Amino acid sequence: MSTAQTNLDSRLLEAKAKLRDVFGYDAFRFGQEAIIRAVLERRDTLALLPTGAGKSLCYQLPALMLPGVTLVISPLVSLMDDQVAAMQELGIAAGAVHSGMQPADVMDTFRKLHRGDLKVLYLAPERLMQPNFRERLAELDVALIAVDEAHCISQWGHDFRPEYGQLGQIREWLPGTPVLALTATADAVTRHDIIERLHLHDPELVQGSFDRANIRYVVQEKFKPREQVLAYVKRQKGASGIIYCGSRKKTEDIAESLMRNGVRAAPYHAGLPHEDRHSTLKGFLRDDIDVVVATVAFGMGINKPNVRFVMHFDIPRSVEAYYQETGRAGRDGAPAEAIMLYEPNDSNWIWRLLDEQDDTPRGRVEKQKFSAMTSFAEAQTCRRIVLLNYFNEYRERACGNCDLCLQPPRxxxxxxxxxxxxxxxxxxxxxxxxxxxxxxxxxxxxxxxxxxxxxxxxxxxxxxxxxxxxxxxxxxxxxxxxxxxxxxxxxxxxxxxxxxxxxxxxxxxxxxxVPRVQTVAQTDTVTDRGQHDKALFKRLRALRKAIAEREEKPPFVVFSDVTLQEMALMLPTTHDAMLRISGVGQVKLERYADAFIAEIKNYLGN
CATH class of the missing domain: 1.10.10.10 (Winged helix-like DNA-binding domain superfamily/Winged helix DNA-binding domain)
Incomplete structure (x- = not known):
């Protein structure tokens, strides 16, 4: 065995040790080890992993092992702040620079950066391209450039952002630094665009399954939509959810209706004042707001793993957009639900708008994408098969966890x-x-x-x-x-x-x-699925919320829902037993284990 291979094997063993001790996980998820191996070999990499598959760990963990700093290019301020908070909770030196920060905080971050005190720095693409920051790059030891939400770089992607198109220039400034591009949704054309525009050199392509098995896909005929929304949300008993609407007015009307009926809800769209949007996001992340009713301006990069349902009040424009938005549910791996209310007249209205556009290549692509979306909405076979086949992941066996499997059409x-x-x-x-x-x-x-x-x-x-x-x-x-x-x-x-x-x-x-006038499988709430002790789970959630409020952080930063569910199943009452719970590493063991062990013992009557 070569010396290089021996060194790589040794480093992978080190990576697995940090996975356990820092992040609290016993094994890598699919694709993570291959991506981390490529990063440690200093290879350019394109990672296509579904939302919730742990893409962020693919640069966070190597950042702990590589000399210098890892730059993470991210499109949203909210994502940066959430990720930084989560990493600091794990004891990782992370920071961000964005337009929402005070100048004094920006300068403090830069001082830490130049002292070598930061392992990870989050940046918006606009900040990276500024001439004064390019000058700073020359003084830094940059180990890795990670481009998150990389589909934004492609003119054929569903969320094209022109400012992302300039990122390829960074290869001229840092020619020897490897680039890791990450996205959850990219068809073959978009993948080619990402590689070309970022100037990736012979990249390692790691593609996971697009199957989010924990999400139940449901399409319900839209009859009395506001009543349907209220009935569904009430049934979820305070679970976190997002409702997507096609217009700003709808978001406000539906949010108001929910609030009048006792639901902790709020609207979110680009036309609201910045203060209102920030307050809504903060309340949602901290579980003070249960349901956000939003346009597509809300969601990309929102680091909230315990969203239990995503509802589409109106049909999205593409399967990619639908997949990306529904993927915000169940990122922690616990059961989640994606509900879409569908009325053919909604499709007719969008077709009318598309037909009014000039006949351009992009316009033809938009029509093709929307045609695929309507086919999904009107499908009579397993939703998951249709969805995965769109992404060229062909399946034949029905999933058993969509409306058409649970209640086959009669x-x-x-x-x-x-x-x-x-x-x-x-x-x-x-x-x-x-x-x-x-x-x-x-x-x-x-x-x-x-x-x-x-x-x-x-x-x-x-x-x-x-x-x-x-x-x-x-x-x-x-x-x-x-x-x-x-x-x-x-x-x-x-x-x-x-x-x-x-x-x-x-x-x-x-x-x-036979008309399908009821949403299927509504005898249980999403949070009640699973074998864990439901009463104990609620008590552990309440304890988590109290700790999070005391420490002024989002509850999921303390522990995820999956971790609490595992506690409510395995009933750990010692430190050794607690360390066997997924998501409990050494840092969190020291900070929180005693409080949760005490709650479990109290519940068991010990």
Whole structure:
């Protein structure tokens, strides 16, 4: 065996020891060891690992072993502050420089940097590219450059940021320093763009599975969306969650509705004052706010591992965006849920916006990406299979943890229902939208129906034995089948197509899916899944919150939900037993173990 190989093996053993002693984990997750090996060999590396797979450890751990400082390029201030706090909690010398800091704090960080007191420094790309910082680089011993959220560099990515495009220049300033690019979502075109724009030299490519097995994917038909949101959030009993909306007004309206009903919620969008956004983020990280209702301006890089659900009130523009946003749930590996409320009319509105754009290569890519997103929303096979296949990770076996696996679609002879619905559209003159037709079918006595004398039609009330949700689903399926179209020129009025004629005449039978009017598997809350003692888990969470408030830090910095769940399962009552709990290293053992051991003993009656 060569001397180089022997040295590398020795360093990997050292890395595993630090993984246990500093971070509190017994083994690397998939891909981490390969990435750390490449970094220690001073190779450029492109790491494609899903959110929650532990990408940050891939540069944090080597930073402890390499001489000099590791520079981490990050797009969001909130991510930097969270990561620095988490690393300092582990006893790692970390700092950040960003626009939200006071000048005195920036200068103090620079002094530590030049004294060699920092192992990790977080920077925004704008700061890195400033001429005065480039001058500082010449005086530093830079061991590694880590580019987080690297998909932002690609013009084909779902979150393209032009300022990231300049980062390739750093290879000219620090030609011998290895670069580690990390992202959770990058298709083949985006991967090529990252390698080219960062000037990565023969990079080691480490790609993990895109499967987030702990996340349950659910798509629910959007019927009464605000009521659906409130019912779901109430059922989660204070669990942390994010609700994504397509407009700023919706975020404020839904957040207000939740707050009126006793939910600790807050809106978040780019139009709110900086102070309000900062307060909301801080409250969310510290578990003082349970639900943030937000636009896509919220989330990327939010270092909160105990988000138990992510809900999409509106359909995202791409599978990449959906995957990235849902990936903010369950980063700690505990059970989590991704709920999307879907209405085909939402897709029609986005298609209209896309069709109004000029025909450019990027515009065609956006249409292709949105087409894939609608296919996912309207799928009738395992959601996870569809999702993973999009990322070229082909599966055949159903996952057993999505709505379509837990409650497989059932079909029925829908010929009569279709005839009733189509006849109602025809007799109301093909001038009204879906919801109005449903009201006529169910025999509603609204002023509008009386005004048009539609309560005198033969189709008025012929569907009163079925719910509003049932008929909404039937009409949407008829739209999907091409028997009806929604005329966007006339406020989405329903219009019959030629394909509707043989169904109306009874020449052919029509099979429809039984309407899915309830979210599946709602007998338990997300936090109640698992074998741990639920009552003890709640007590440990309360203790964690008290300690976090006393030390003015987010609760998850003390211990993750997964660590508490393992305590509530294994019931450690000694230091040795506590060290066997995932996430408990020497530093945290000394700081917190006695308090949690005492709580467990008290619960057990010892």
């Amino acid at each position: 079909s029925y002879d829908g010929t009569v229902d279709a005839q009733k619905a189509l006849s109602c559209v025809y007799r109301t003159g093909q001038q009204f939208g879906l919801h109005y037709v449903v009201e006529v079918l169910r025999g509603a006595q609204t002023q509008k129906i009386k005004q048009y004398r539609h309560d005198e039609l033969s189709t008025w009330g012929i569907g009163k034995d079925n719910s509003q949700e049932h008929w909404t689903s039937v009409l949407r399926q008829l739209i999907h089948r091409g028997l009806l179209i929604q005329d966007i020129r006339r406020h989405s009025a329903l219009v019959l197509t030629e394909e509707a004629r043989p169904v109306l005449r009874g020449d052919i039978a029509l099979t429809l899916a």
